[in-house]
Amino acid sequence: KEVETQTKLANVVVLATGGTIAGAGASAANSATYQAAKVGIEQLIAGIPELSKLANVRGEQVMQIASESITNDNLLQLGRRVSELADSKDVDGIVITHGTDTLEETAYFLNLVEKTDKPIIVVGSMRPGTAMSADGMLNLYNAVAVASSKEARGKGVLVTMNDEIQSGRDVSKMINIKTEAFKSAWGPLGMVVEGKSYWFRLPAKRHTMDSEFDIKNIKSLPDVEIAYSYGNVSDTSYKALAQAGAKAIIHAGTGNGSVSSRVVPSLQALRKDGVQIIRSSHVNAGGFVLRNAEQPDDKYDWVVAHDLNPQKARILAMVALTKTNDSKELQRMFWEY
Numbered sequence: 585k586e587v588e589t590q591t592k593l594a595n596v597v598v599l600a601t602g603g604t605i606a607g608a609g610a611s612a613a614n615s616a617t618y619q620a621a622k623v624g625i626e627q628l629i630a631g632i633p634e635l636s637k638l639a640n641v642r643g644e645q646v647m648q649i650a651s652e653s654i655t656n657d658n659l660l661q662l663g664r665r666v667s668e669l670a671d672s673k674d675v676d677g678i679v680i681t682h683g684t685d686t687l688e689e690t691a692y693f694l695n696l697v698e699k700t701d702k703p704i705i706v707v708g709s710m711r712p713g714t715a716m717s718a719d720g721m722l723n724l725y726n727a728v729a730v731a732s733s734k735e736a737r738g739k740g741v742l743v744t745m746n747d748e749i750q751s752g753r754d755v756s757k758m759i760n761i762k763t764e765a766f767k768s769a770w771g772p773l774g775m776v777v778e779g780k781s782y783w784f785r786l787p788a789k790r791h792t793m794d795s796e797f798d799i800k801n802i803k804s805l806p807d808v809e810i811a812y813s814y815g816n817v818s819d820t821s822y823k824a825l826a827q828a829g830a831k832a833i834i835h836a837g838t839g840n841g842s843v844s845s846r847v848v849p850s851l852q853a854l855r856k857d858g859v860q861i862i863r864s865s866h867v868n869a870g871g872f873v874l875r876n877a878e879q880p881d882d883k884y885d886w887v888v889a890h891d892l893n894p895q896k897a898r899i900l901a902m903v904a905l906t907k908t909n910d911s912k913e914l915q916r917m918f919w920e921y
């Protein structure tokens with residue numbers, strides 16, 4: 585009986601969505617030229633026999649796309665399936681294989697809306713499985729290792745890339761050609777080595793069980809768009825996005841989410857018309873936008889995204905707008921999540 589309990593393996597479901605981890609190239613030398621989303625989940629799992637020592641693993645192909653093409657409907661579809669599995673008592677952990685281009689967005693979305701403390705791990709690769717030194721196998725092995733561990737419970741949605749365990753909220757694709765592509769301004773939470781995880785810190789922001797958002801109550805996501813800022817920027821894109829129906833515009837600002845004097849009047853006018861203006865920063869290694877520091881946000885009734893990069897700010901804005909259109913409430917959410 586004792587032996588039986590000791591060797592009881594966790595049940596882990598791998599939900600496959602495509603990406604380079606399911607990619608295939610013409611030759612082993614093709615590490616960057618290949619087609620994403622080609623290989624099915626059964627084949628990926630069969631390629632790593634060592635998984636069977638970590639957990640009882642089964643796969644499900646939810647979609648088969650390159651992650652740059654993920655839509656809001658795809659996010660909702662995936663989120664609902666994760667939620668169903670998390671509610672099942674036969675499932676101990678969930679892994680999602682995903683393209684790396686928007687992996688940080690999906691991971692943050694799930695971190696906000698999944699009401700579970702079971703491990704949810706999002707994983708991708710930078711090289712297709714057909715390439716020399718492909719990174720997908722080990723990344724997926726690590727993801728299953730973390731998903732099947734008790735220590736990963738209650739830590740929010742996690743990402744395992746390059747031997748690191750990152751918070752899905754903080755992590756971002758910072759480099760697009762190296763296998764050490766994913767980093768967080770605040771550092772990884774831990775490491776996973778030879779199938780064992782080593783933890784060093786915990787996420788500080790609200791997530792999953794402690795979140796006020798629930799995928800079960802989200803029918804659709806509102807239109808939130810991003811406008812990129814730079815020297816000599818004009819208001820053309822901001823106005824066009826609002827005209828096309830954006831409920832909020834994420835200002836992907838320079839530096840501290842600063843706003844060019846050329847576009848300030850237009851952003852004020854858009855806010856008066858009901859569009860939420862959310863100031864974020866597009867600096868590479870981690871923006872940090874403070875309220876009323878670069879612009880009088882109180883006076884203009886704008887929101888700041890704090891340390892969320894523009895693409896993560898879009899995710900939180902969409903989810904938040906399913907609950908409220910009050911700018912003070914939105915700002916509270918941007919501080920708390």
Ligand SMILES: NC(=O)C[C@H](N)C(=O)O
Binds near residue numbers: 682708710711
């Ligand atoms: N490395 C990758 O997965 C990139 C690919 N374009 C994707 O996001 O699906």
